[in-house]
Amino acid sequence: MTTTDHLGTYRSKARAFLETHAGQYGWEARRNLSLAEEVALAKRWQGVKAANGYAAITWPKEFGGAGGTELEKIIFSTEEAQFGFPAGLLAITLGMPVPMMLHHATPEQKQRYVPPAVRGEEMWCQLFSEPGAGSDLAAARLRARRDGDDWLLDGQKTWTSYAQFCDFGILVARTDPDAPKHKGLTFFFVDMKAPGVTVRPIKLLHQHEDVNEVFFDNVRIPDANRLGAVNDGFRMAILTLMMERYVAAASDDGPPLQALIDLANARKLRGRPAIEDGRVRAAIAHAYATQRGLSAIHERALEELTAGREPGAEGSIHKLAAARERHAMATLALDLMGPSGVAYDSHAKTRTDYMMSWIDGPTLRIAGGTDEMLLNTIAERILGLPQDHRPDKAPR
Amino acid sequence: MALSYTADQEQIRNEARRFLEDTFESEKQRELLRSRGNYDSALWKACIDMGWTGAGVPEDHGGLGLSALEVCIIAEECGRVVAAIPFLAPTYAASMALREFGSEKQRSELLPRIATGDATFALAVFEDEDGLPEAPLTTFQDNRLTGRKIAVAGGGAASHAIVHASNAIVLVDLTASGVKRETADTIDNTRCAADINFDGAPAQTLNASDAYAAALRLIAVQATIAAFEQIGGAEGAMDRAREYANTREAFGQLIGKFQAIKHRVAEMYVTIELARGNALRAAASLNSGAADFVAQAGAARLAASHAFEFSVAHAIQTHGAIGVTWEHDLHLFLRRARALALECGARPFWEDVIVEALQRGRA
Secondary structure (H helix, E strand, O other): OOHHHHHHHHHHHHHHHHHHHHHHHOOOHHHHOOOHHHHHHHHHHHHHHHHHHOOOOOOOHHHHHOOOHHHHHHHHHHHHHHHHHHEEEEEEEEHHHHHHHHHHHHHHHHHHHHHHHOOOOOEEEEEEOOOOOOOHHOOOOOOOOOEEOEEEEEEEEEEEEEHOOOOOOEEEEEEEOOOOOOHHHEEEEEEOOOOOEEEEEOOOOOOEEEEEEEEEEEEEHHHOOOOOOOOHHHHHHHHHHHOOOOOOOOOOOOOHHHHHHHHHHEEOOOOEEEEOOHHHHHHHHHHHHHHHHHHHHHHHHHHHOOOOOOHHHHHHHHHHHHHHHHHHHHHHHHHHHHHHOOOOOOOOOOOOHHHHHHHHHHHOOOOOOHHHHHHHHHHHOOOOOOOOOOOOOOOO | OOOOOOOHHHHHHHHHHHHHHHHHHHHHHHHOOOOOOOOOHHHHHHHHHHHHHHOOHHHHOOOOOOOOOHHHHHHHHHOOOOOOOOOOHHHHHHHHHHHHOOOHHHHHHHHHHHHOOOOEEEEEEOOOOOOOOOOOEEEEEEEEEEEEEEEOOOOOOEEEEEOOOOOOOEEEEEOOOOEEEEEEOOOOHHHHHHEEEEEEEEEEOOOOOOOOHHHHHHHHHHHHHHHHHHHHHHHHHHHHHHHHHOOEEEEOHHHHHOOHHHHHHHHHHHOOOOOOHHHHHHHHHHHHOOOOOHHHHHHHHHHHHHHHHHHHHHHHHHHHHHHOOOOOOHHHHHHHHHHHHOOOHHHHHHHHHHHHHHHHOOO
């Protein structure tokens, strides 16, 4: 059986499985849920996936994974996204922290921590950003001091997604305040329920509370919670961020193009259907071109993976281009609604509601790498342009 | 749907790139820009010798029988060096027209001549400011063609044209009596553009039941090939900007260290990759005969026109004053970007084509 045949079979089996559960866990089931209820639903869904061989598809079976391929994972998550399953709530857990455990923890630790995460029983967060260190990760100041065989953590992290629901987290802390900034950090994992850890949700502009401040007040962790060598934390953090070889297109998208066409058919401009207006037509045509371009890039990456090659770096443009397009489409849709466009429902989903898609725009362009950082990455990693002037970097 | 290149296709690309880089002389190009109706005849002859004109012609008619994608690869490499050969895309579109709508006699007569480079084609479809007229003023009666087509790329030198008339798609020998071509100065004189007047010129009809639909399909084919040429041009401009940002110093450091410069170049890359995704998809739809071909060609056209013009504008800005001199190569790209954006249907026209296809469920 060829790869293509195998993947076709895999896709149709996956789709049948997803269709069976869509009613219980998909778009409809998520309507009007609070964030806490969504998280609970996401954990239950993860358990169902684990029982059917669809959780952690690429991980070894001994840790609860499916022992499958990167391609199978991408095919599954692409299909999964179409039904609106709440997979995004565990994307961080399974995307970075737990894979880091899989690669760098002891055999005993892996046995303890990986399977429960795969089954959706435990969640993990990533504690990198601080009030004084956002994109500039190496400026982290949270202190970790030696105390016998333990470390004591003091300081603050911020913008931590889903920390209020998490059992564990990975973090970088400053272990050598005298070393140059990139060289004095160490990588740990931490029990979020340990004494001295305080989590405070931050209300973002759309009233969502996905991110948190996390305070560490003399939190004691054993040296066994250190991943990698002392003062090698910056390199470990970069490895974490490069964990995903190829991320499937974001599932948390704006409303589909057809929704805009339907709206333009229903609304009027100067007494005529808005779809007949050149400004509207131009916007629809350009949205089409952007979406088709992005999906072609995604499809090409799949073909590269199928052929056993590494996909190129084109995937890095996805968030940048998608965020802009989403904003343009949402703005036009609201404009077409006229005065009634101001209606706001804080429980609405970006996928089905233009106002939510619109107000989520600024967050999208900052979270997980600002537009400026993404452009720097493209310029430096792909195009070979020099790094910015960096007075903070130690002379080589 | 194959959106990736095979090893053989990469081989074609490498050969084309080597050949074009060796033969490109910007000085010669500047010379061609000085007067109207030009193209690089020596380069075109070399392309014929390389077998490129036979790429899209079936083997039983003396060609290489390659797919549209191979022609697209060659077009992209031509774009990278702003090659002054305006016949590639329309001639491929014409070979498609002959294969799809031509009689056995027309095919066996003309396809071999396209393969040998003896026949070159222009697509004559535009008449006035409207994109593709639903009812062209050009008429075809008793095997005679009468009317006027505007700014036909390659029209100043092509031996034949495919013409969109009010009731038919017709094939006309441009060297016949009753055909008068007028070249004019344009923003890019290397496109050899001409207004073509037909005054009872002898012509023969192609067997297309719906002339408008056939004409639209043909310019979609031309637009798909041109999109690759535009992407190549955009990359040529981006490469120059990269090189300059990596060598030019100001304020005590490489200008590439300034985000204002760096991000411009990264933005070029973003527009180019979006265009490439669309163009590859259009070529794949063309090859597979998918129903969304025309809409996808439109998406490729919008994205590639934007990528080229955007990249050139920002490459010039990256260079500062040297970028706006006659002696610098960037204006060759600037001129070509605008010429290609106008050549096979401008932006508003294609925006409408896409929306109509979406409305009819053919996108």
